[in-house]
Amino acid sequence: MENADRFSLDNPLYRLDHKRDNRFRYRHQWSAYAMLLPAFILVTIFVIIPLVMALFRAFQDYNTKKFVGWTNFEYLFQSDVFLSSFGNVLIMTAIITAATLIFSFFFALVLKYFDNKFGEIAKIIIYVPCFIAGIATSIIFGLLTNYGGGLLTSIAISLGLDPVSFTDSTTLARMAIIIPTIWIGFGSNTLVLYAGLINIPKEYYEAASIDGANWSQRLWDITIPSMRNYFVLQLVSLITGNMQMMEIPLMVTGGGPLNTTMTPVLFLYNSYRDTSRPQNATIAGALIIMLIIGSINWIVFKTISSRRSEDA
Amino acid sequence: MKGTLKFAAKASVLLALVSVGLISCGGSDDGVEQGATTITFYANSFETWSNEHLQDLVKEFNKDKTDGIQLNLKIFSDAYDDALTSARENGAAPDIFMISYNNLYNNAIKPGYAAPLDDLMGADNIADILDNVKSTISYKNQVYAWPLMLEPSSMFYYRKSYFEKAGITEAPTTWAQLWEDCAKLKPTLNKGQYCLGIQTGAALAWATWGMQQNTCDHLAVNDKWDKCLVNEQGYRDLDGFFYDGYANGYVPTGDISGSGYNALIAPLCEDKLAMTFTGSWGIGTIKNDYPDLVNDVGCAMIPTLSGDAGKCSATNGGWNVCISKSSAHQDLAAKVVKALYADTATASKYFDLAGYCKAAPTKSLQTYLAQHSDTTYKDYLSAVSAVSKNAIFEPHYSWDISVAVETMFETMGIKADGSKDAAYKSATIESAMSTCLDSINKIMTSSTYVTNPDYR
Numbered sequence: 136m137e138n139a140d141r142f143s144l145d146n147p148l149y150r151l152d153h154k155r156d157n158r159f160r161y162r163h164q165w166s167a168y169a170m171l172l173p174a175f176i177l178v179t180i181f182v183i184i185p186l187v188m189a190l191f192r193a194f195q196d197y198n199t200k201k202f203v204g205w206t207n208f209e210y211l212f213q214s215d216v217f218l219s220s221f222g223n224v225l226i227m228t229a230i231i232t233a234a235t236l237i238f239s240f241f242f243a244l245v246l247k248y249f250d251n252k253f254g255e256i257a258k259i260i261i262y263v264p265c266f267i268a269g270i271a272t273s274i275i276f277g278l279l280t281n282y283g284g285g286l287l288t289s290i291a292i293s294l295g296l297d298p299v300s301f302t303d304s305t306t307l308a309r310m311a312i313i314i315p316t317i318w319i320g321f322g323s324n325t326l327v328l329y330a331g332l333i334n335i336p337k338e339y340y341e342a343a344s345i346d347g348a349n350w351s352q353r354l355w356d357i358t359i360p361s362m363r364n365y366f367v368l369q370l371v372s373l374i375t376g377n378m379q380m381m382e383i384p385l386m387v388t389g390g391g392p393l394n395t396t397m398t399p400v401l402f403l404y405n406s407y408r409d410t411s412r413p414q415n416a417t418i419a420g421a422l423i424i425m426l427i428i429g430s431i432n433w434i435v436f437k438t439i440s441s442r443r444s445e446d447a
Numbered sequence: 448m449k450g451t452l453k454f455a456a457k458a459s460v461l462l463a464l465v466s467v468g469l470i471s472c473g474g475s476d477d478g479v480e481q482g483a484t485t486i487t488f489y490a491n492s493f494e495t496w497s498n499e500h501l502q503d504l505v506k507e508f509n510k511d512k513t514d515g516i517q518l519n520l521k522i523f524s525d526a527y528d529d530a531l532t533s534a535r536e537n538g539a540a541p542d543i544f545m546i547s548y549n550n551l552y553n554n555a556i557k558p559g560y561a562a563p564l565d566d567l568m569g570a571d572n573i574a575d576i577l578d579n580v581k582s583t584i585s586y587k588n589q590v591y592a593w594p595l596m597l598e599p600s601s602m603f604y605y606r607k608s609y610f611e612k613a614g615i616t617e618a619p620t621t622w623a624q625l626w627e628d629c630a631k632l633k634p635t636l637n638k639g640q641y642c643l644g645i646q647t648g649a650a651l652a653w654a655t656w657g658m659q660q661n662t663c664d665h666l667a668v669n670d671k672w673d674k675c676l677v678n679e680q681g682y683r684d685l686d687g688f689f690y691d692g693y694a695n696g697y698v699p700t701g702d703i704s705g706s707g708y709n710a711l712i713a714p715l716c717e718d719k720l721a722m723t724f725t726g727s728w729g730i731g732t733i734k735n736d737y738p739d740l741v742n743d744v745g746c747a748m749i750p751t752l753s754g755d756a757g758k759c760s761a762t763n764g765g766w767n768v769c770i771s772k773s774s775a776h777q778d779l780a781a782k783v784v785k786a787l788y789a790d791t792a793t794a795s796k797y798f799d800l801a802g803y804c805k806a807a808p809t810k811s812l813q814t815y816l817a818q819h820s821d822t823t824y825k826d827y828l829s830a831v832s833a834v835s836k837n838a839i840f841e842p843h844y845s846w847d848i849s850v851a852v853e854t855m856f857e858t859m860g861i862k863a864d865g866s867k868d869a870a871y872k873s874a875t876i877e878s879a880m881s882t883c884l885d886s887i888n889k890i891m892t893s894s895t896y897v898t899n900p901d902y903r
Binding site for chain 1: 528558638648699702703843845857860861892893895897
């Protein structure tokens with residue numbers, strides 16, 4: 136019998152085997168489904184149902200629950216503060232993302248170079264800020280920069296200088312948010328990139344050295360291309376996280392001065408607490424932010440098409 | 448091993464019996480009154496002393512085991528509004544709840560959560576409420592809330608010792624005098640010390656309502672809330688006031704205000720400011736946190752353009768209690784409100800503890816406090832009462848409007864930047880006013896914008 140005929144469903148023997156195989160396969164599938172069930176239930180309860188409810192509520196009045204069409208969205212798109220908050224968060228996200236990637240990458244290189252006790256201690260020290268909540272970080276930086284009696288103010292006064300108000304200057308206020316945000320994420324980002332660096336096969340560098348490649352050539356032609364997927368991962372998480380920043384702006388500047396540090400999420404937080412505003416606009420705004428962040432991440436993935444390291 | 452287990456089992460049983468016994472004994476004093484109706488009271492959290500005082504009042508009320516009422520108090524901090532909403536949505540609305548004057552109409556009367564109190568509280572009690580207070584808690588000739596106190600949002604505080612050092616003999620009443628005093632004070636201060644503290648950021652939105660009313664005889668919009676009135680000389684004057692304060696270096700360019708109820712008053716008491724604007728609650732902070740400075744900190748009406756002591760210079764903020772319309776025991780809830788807040792001697796304890804930083808909302812309480820108040824705080828009491836008497840109530844038009852006006856004043860602080868050039872000052876004011884006008888007009892065109900409901 137030809138192979139094609141033997142494996143045809145017209146062959147009664149194959150049909151019997153096929154049925155047994157399928158039963159076997161399904162039996163395993165059910166156990167897989169059973170294992171997935173808890174996760175599916177949790178995702179349904181905490182993601183899918185709230186998302187569907189959010190979609191409904193975005194078109195309802197907060198108090199009366201009556202459908203009000205696009206009113207909540209209209210409120211947001213007519214608010215100059217909400218619209219300008221996207222500009223603010225984009226600028227801050229761009230600076231934080233670029234600075235975090237560059238600093239973390241070069242510090243990870245240094246850690247890889249110091250593969251000894253010093254490196255171990257450095258890894259622990261830089262990771263410490265990750266344990267600190269954004270609110271606590273804001274307080275720590277507040278103690279440093281507080282205009283009324285922070286460390287920097289005390290130093291300025293003792294030197295006979297005028298204190299600088301970081302949070303009340305339109306130019307410095309963003310820096311007062313950017314610096315603690317970079318500080319808090321620096322450790323974890325560095326360790327992720329360090330993990331990527333130690334995964335690059337040593338043979339690459341040995342072969343490059345034999346071919347006479349210098350340090351910068353090895354960096355540009357081996358290290359950076361091999362780290363591509365790690366950079367994409369970091370880029371996506373940094374953009375996603377920072378586009379939703381709220382805690383630090385809330386604590387440090389409250390969105391001021393003149394709304395220059397207002398972020399979309401902080402605006403929505405304020406809106407929800409303000410009963411004179413349509414409170415379901417908060418939900419409508421959250422959906423808008425979700426769409427924007429999703430789109431940005433999609434563009435990032437499309438632009439830098441993620442692929443595996445050839446040797447991995 | 449077996450012996451140890453036996454001992455552990457016996458000890459556990461003994462411990463359980465002792466615990467049950469203790470709980471039973473404890474119930475003899477503070478236990479629940481048998482057969483009593485439970486009245487639930489949702490309260491917002493305030494200063495620690497204030498929360499403790501309310502808890503004491505409730506404890507005292509519950510000592511009476513013959514009134515048929517057990518009061519169940521729940522104090523919420525930031526989550527107060529959420530807790531209230533959640534309870535209502537679950538059909539378990541509290542019998543009594545607190546609400547601020549500015550939220551009363553939108554969040555309690557309009558949605559039908561508050562019951563009318565005229566019959567429940569009785570004609571005598573209703574007649575005792577000050578007329579200006581009654582007008583703001585009424586809707587269609589029915590009173591919907593029992594007022595707890597009045598808090599003027601803007602008072603002027605100054606350090607007498609600093610004044611003496613600078614040769615200033617009395618508190619300024621006009622802006623011109625205020626700047627003269629600042630000029631005298633400035634050379635006597637060190638680096639890091641400033642002449643005058645003013646609220647910054649979003650706080651300017653509510654803190655300047657009284658100043659706006661004083662300078663312009665109206666707020667940023669007309670009574671119907673359908674026309675913006677910012678483009679007037681009064682607002683130019685107010686912008687100029689803020690500009691001058693910053694341009695001359697009298698007001699700190701940064702926020703040194705502290706936070707919450709300590710805002711601005713703590714820096715005054717900690718020698719960072721010689722004078723400051725802040726709400727009447729500053730007196731409570733002086734009394735509780737800086738008692739040694741009671742005689743050194745003076746309190747008066749804020750300086751104004753005209754200096755007219757009979758004009759409004761602040762808004763009256765404050766809180767009320769309402770009885771839920773859905774409550775099945777409105778009569779018992781009213782009994783609680785009467786016992787806790789309408790009884791003059793009981794209600795006066797709150798004002799004593801507050802150091803008279805709040806003004807009384809009823810005629811009988813006003814008279815009682817004038818006769819019985821601690822003499823140490825007499826000056827504070829008379830300053831707060833005088834300001835409160837002429838104060839308007841907080842507007843409940845869209846908060847976005849107040850924020851637009853706040854942004855205009857905040858712009859003065861950002862742009863002044865030490866420049867005393869008259870043309871630059873004028874251009875800065877006109878530009879900020881134009882932006883404010885545009886923002887408010889835009890807010891008014893929104894389909895979600897609510898004009899003033901003619902509810903009185």
